[in-house]
Amino acid sequence: MIDLFHVGYLTVTLLDIIDILLVTGLIYVIYTFFRDSRAKQMVVGLIILILLGSFARLLNLQALSWILGSLQTAWLIFFVIVFQPELRRILLIVGQNPLVRRLFSPETYDLTEELIHSVMELQRRKIGALIVVLRDLGLKTIVEKGVAINGTLSTQLILSIFNTDSPLHDGAIIVYQDQVIAAKCILPLSENTDVDPTIGTRHLAALGLSEESEAFVIIVSEETGKISTAFRGILKRGLDEPALRTDLIKYLSGRNV
Numbered sequence: 279m280i281d282l283f284h285v286g287y288l289t290v291t292l293l294d295i296i297d298i299l300l301v302t303g304l305i306y307v308i309y310t311f312f313r314d315s316r317a318k319q320m321v322v323g324l325i326i327l328i329l330l331g332s333f334a335r336l337l338n339l340q341a342l343s344w345i346l347g348s349l350q351t352a353w354l355i356f357f358v359i360v361f362q363p364e365l366r367r368i369l370l371i372v373g374q375n376p377l378v379r380r381l382f383s384p385e386t387y388d389l390t391e392e393l394i395h396s397v398m399e400l401q402r403r404k405i406g407a408l409i410v411v412l413r414d415l416g417l418k419t420i421v422e423k424g425v426a427i428n429g430t431l432s433t434q435l436i437l438s439i440f441n442t443d444s445p446l447h448d449g450a451i452i453v454y455q456d457q458v459i460a461a462k463c464i465l466p467l468s469e470n471t472d473v474d475p476t477i478g479t480r481h482l483a484a485l486g487l488s489e490e491s492e493a494f495v496i497i498v499s500e501e502t503g504k505i506s507t508a509f510r511g512i513l514k515r516g517l518d519e520p521a522l523r524t525d526l527i528k529y530l531s532g533r534n535v
């Protein structure tokens with residue numbers, strides 16, 4: 279490999295520079311991802327431990343590098359256990375990258391696209407629907423009061439549920455990962471007095487749940503076929519397919535919508 283320059287007895291090659299740039303980039307990406315989360319201090323702690331460990335090895339301080347090495351392993355295991363939801367979100371972002379999808383799993387079942395396809399079909403057929411998408415499993419009381427489905431999400435399943443002849447069409451369905459967990463779920467109605475007084479109970483139920491939880495709720499209006507979403511107490515109305523896709527991907531990858 280091409281030698282670039284010397285620092286004391288160290289020879290710096292082009293490969294070393296590439297290595298440093300890649301590690302810097304990786305640390306930057308990890309840091310920016312965790313910056314606003316509770317994991318921030320732990321990420322900083324882990325980086326400090328890794329840097330100290332490297333210095334200890336460089337200076338051949340064997341006892342110190344052994345202790346720091348063991349601490350790094352324990353820290354890493356602790357980090358993985360405590361921050362499992364954040365790590366899952368990272369994997370989701372990586373998994374949703376079109377390039378990664380094409381490379382590794384061309385046939386993989388794609389929840390986001392299947393869900394969007396279902397919503398567009400509901401709109402096309404003007405079938406009213408209320409779909410609660412969860413990124414973390416919760417809403418136990420609401421799910422328990424509904425009807426358990428636990429079926430793999432598909433457009434056919436969603437259309438069958440919301441078909442007005444179906445005994446399950448009233449209320450909301452709860453979607454988590456690739457599963458429709460429950461149907462016929464009753465959501466809390468919003469009591470927000472600032473909302474447009476003409477909106478009906480389907481939209482108020484979506485808004486109500488979004489005020490009380492981290493759920494992302496999709497509404498298809500039976501009356502107009504319009505698609506709306508509710509997240510953190512904000513109702514967005516009249517979304518088209520690209521806007522829905524953007525918001526859904528943002529939500530599922532743990533970002534603000």
Ligand SMILES: Nc1ncnc2c1ncn2[C@@H]1O[C@H](COP(=O)(O)OP(=O)(O)OP(=O)(O)O)[C@@H](O)[C@H]1O
Nearest residue numbers: 406448449450464465478479480481483499500501
């Ligand atoms: N609390 C609730 N939880 C879940 N679903 C509800 C709730 N309240 C109403 N719904 C659903 O909304 C339907 C009634 O919708 P309504 O017409 O009152 O509202 P809307 O917001 O005007 O919707 P649309 O635009 O589809 O007419 C009910 O049949 C039921 O399926």
